[in-house]
Amino acid sequence: xxxxxxxxxxxxxxxxxxxxxxxxxxxxxxxxxxxxxxxxxxxxxxxxxxxxxxxxxxxxxxxxxxxxxxxxxxxxxxxxxxxxxxxxxxxxxxxxxxxxxxxxxxxxxxxxxxxxxxxxxxxxxxxxxxxxxxxxxxxxxxxxxxxxxxxxxxxxxxxxxx
Numbered sequence: 001x002x003x004x005x006x007x008x009x010x011x012x013x014x015x016x017x018x019x020x021x022x023x024x025x026x027x028x029x030x031x032x033x034x035x036x037x038x039x040x041x042x043x044x045x046x047x048x049x050x051x052x053x054x055x056x057x058x059x060x061x062x063x064x065x066x067x068x069x070x071x072x073x074x075x076x077x078x079x080x081x082x083x084x085x086x087x088x089x090x091x092x093x094x095x096x097x098x099x100x101x102x103x104x105x106x107x108x109x110x111x112x113x114x115x116x117x118x119x120x121x122x123x124x125x126x127x128x129x130x131x132x133x134x135x136x137x138x139x140x141x142x143x144x145x146x147x148x149x150x151x152x153x154x155x156x157x158x159x160x161x162x
Contacts (some may be wrong), residue, residue, distance in 0.1 A: 010026065010074070013072050013128075014048065016125035016128045017072075020124050022121075024050050025048070025060060026047075028046060029048075044076045045076075052070070056113060057069060057116070067111070069110075070108075070116060072121070073106070075105050076096060080094070080095055108122055123148055126150065126151050126152075131149065131150050134147050135147065
């Protein structure tokens with residue numbers, strides 16, 4: 001399962017960026033720690049730099065450190081057998097853990113002075129992912145918590161207060 005997933009995840013990210021007409025460079029694609037070193041937990045890592053100098057996102061070759069670039073990373077840990085969420089029926093399913101240092105996650109980072117529409121970028125990537133993939137965006141100062149799936153944003157509802 002991880003092999004197929006790792007071979008396609010970077011493709012989904014690139015398609016999402018293409019749909020927004022963003023330029024990008026693949027920095028590291030489908031790095032497989034277990035295949036390379038033969039031990040440890042299996043996880044795949046990809047990093048794709050968004051190259052949009054007019055928006056403050058230079059090419060990696062034009063900076064001293066990756067923290068000065070805009071990039072999308074995917075760190076996908078090997079799934080385990082579990083169950084789908086109840087709203088999906090609760091049937092047996094593969095589960096990508098989100099705990100610990102090597103948690104499965106997608107990160108969209110940029111320098112502090114860059115204004116990227118991060119939710120729109122992640123939503124475009126979500127539109128390219130399989131329909132069983134959900135991306136959770138935690139609440140911040142500008143937006144409530146949201147789950148992205150199939151390119152759609154699903155907001156949480158607060159119970160009515162009495």
